[in-house]
Amino acid sequence: MPAPASRLSDRISSIAPSATMAVDAKAKAMKAAGEDVIGYGAGEPDFPTPDYIVDAAVAAAKDPRFHRYTPAAGLPDLRQAVAEKTTRDSSYEAESSQVLITNGGKQAVYAALASLVNPGDEVLLPAPFWTTYPEAIQLAGGRAVDVFAGPDQGFKVTVDQLESALTPRTKALIFVSPSNPTGAVYSPEETLEIGRWAAEKGLWVITDEIYEHLTYDDVPFTSIASLPELADQTVIVNGVAKTYAMTGWRVGWMVGPQDIIKGATNLQSHSTSNVANVSQAAALAAVTGPMDAVEEMRTAFDRRRRTMVEALSAIPGFECPTPKGAFYAYVDVRGALGRSFGGSVPQTSAELAELILERAKVAVVPGEAFGPGGYFRLSYALGDEDLKNGIDRIHRFIEGA
Template sequence: MGTPETTTGTSTSEHPRISKRIGGIAESATLAVDAKAKALKAAGRPVIGFGAGEPDFPTPGAIVSAAQAACADPKNHRYTPAAGLPELREAVAAKTKRDSGYEVTAAQVLITNGGKQAVYQAFATIVDPGDEVLLPAPYWTTYPEAITLAGGVPVQVTADESTDYLVTVEQLEAARTPKTKVLLLCSPSNPTGSVYTREQITAIGEWALEHGLWVITDEIYEHLVYDGAESVSLPVAVPAMADRTIVLNGVAKTYAMTGWRVGWLIGPTDVVKAAANLQSHLTSNVANVSQRAALEAVSGPLDAAHEMREAFDRRRRTIVDLLSAIPGVECPTPKGAFYVYPSVKALIGKELRGVTIADTVQLAALILEHAEVAVVPGEAFGTPGYLRLSYALGDDDLKTGVTRMAELLAEVK
């Protein structure tokens, strides 16, 4: 007789308790940092968190009112089509034409449980085991996990501050192999805030078209651009790529609706139909009340989004100035989203509070311990030597938090 498995996570080699597929997924570093910061605050410590990519504004009142009305309507108490409410799919198609000039039909839209589900289902739908996916870095933490879970192989293509964290066609071509099937593109970018120009998007799209590649493009920060930058949708810049492009988006960032969990993917009808089939087994429909709230959001004006963008713009300039004044910190000015991604490579190997800084994981831990400020190390985004700070928090907390960091880092020897 074999030895019974214990509850500690050990098992026989033939039957591991956790599958390799799931056991290999890394925890979301950004959510982990945010959870730790919130736990410390709950314990009474005055922690200021720069970890979560979450607007600090409430969801606009008209959207909340629509959700309240939806709660009382019995038709929202039942199952609805797995691919999304038909009227929401129509509204997302109309919003996409209005905001990015990309004309699609409702049949090309799949409503998902937040942007993350759109990411996972996009890769699951078009990636087969062994397919390579070009992944520009720094990248959002979920991308490589979604690629790997689909059986794909992430191929990192790294850019640094010298090119504003933007990869070139030449870099992509150097990384391409016969196994390359997909390019992941995120502009405006999480974690760097960088924005590809129309010319760069066009060049990348034409290169992908030439080599028969797919592009999955994440456009969830489309309305958060500054200094004259524009968010350009790849199938608009290169219309011939529409049949090989999946656009990811959602209401979370534009309408301060992170907790409502409504995203979508837009793509060719066969891809959307296949992804909807997956979703019918995975989750069925997105919560109807959230869908009704999203319908109000995408159908209404962008006034609240523009007000948030003005606040983010002000905070962006403030945080760049404060970080750039710290010796050893190099902070490019982002043109989109609500993140900065300063290089702190000059601090690695130096001493702080009796500790030699080995990497940015350790530096972030020291900042949390001694300055009570939560930041995310660059290792989470594929590029050690950097920190990501979200400036989607109040102006006073922003200034206080970076000032605490500056005072601590002034001790570095």
């Protein structure tokens, strides 16, 4: 008999689940079962959302204006505030008509690709990459073309690498700085060189700026969208999740040329309609409010970053470059592979991560989730005590091999 047909569409069957969310879910399930698990998997600040933002949401929840549908593209005040913030922080002159408020930054990524990519188009994707990018490209009918930059390059691709990957079918480049998963930050010179190359080649650039306020060691954030010649072929995706500890509020945005934003708004009007009004009111307070709480969180992340890099670098077989942005360490664990751990000999970072979860009760995300294997991503957006204890467990496990 022929094999039964899948009940799912081919489009949905082809999507891989989010590896980062899967690791986080497994760690939480083990905790719920009574196991003492420390998780470095999710990119989620452990801080509460600042009080002034929560207060704005409470007030909005009591306002009958927000109990009804509002424009699919977002509350006018929030769109205007995001336009002004983008002009200020990204040096990209934006008007409110160039802003779409989305259900988190992830929906902005999907909407941008769905609005730009046709079946068969290729999208240059610097690797290591965030797990959602290749899946969103595929959902849009495109093909991700990975361009890998290892630790010898600071995890940053070059124009020569991008040029080598270019074909007549190349439509767009995804550019991310600061980077998830590596914490790499492109210098102003590197950013603008890549931007000029993309402009010369006539490529669209989708720039994810969700970690723009999280850089360290006086390293500046530079938006590739600030390049004037890219203005009409750039889409910025961003949101409040990481900067303001608002991952659960689900507010992101997409900024770009009016025709692209109009098309993406049409898509959203038929998929989710408007973002929850209470969340939009909270986002408005965040975007227009003071940055004091943000700076306090950044200072804590910086302290944890230095602690994590020092502790990971002391583990035999681990090499941990110092990240300059976001809140992740991307550690090279190839030197620990092929060794025996209680009779198990992991050959890949995925196998080693599984052993560490099972035996040391520590959850990390293996490099296979982000491109080539041989690496771990660990988030330092968790409490200082857990951060230290978790790495101590990994150290004892590796040394006990």
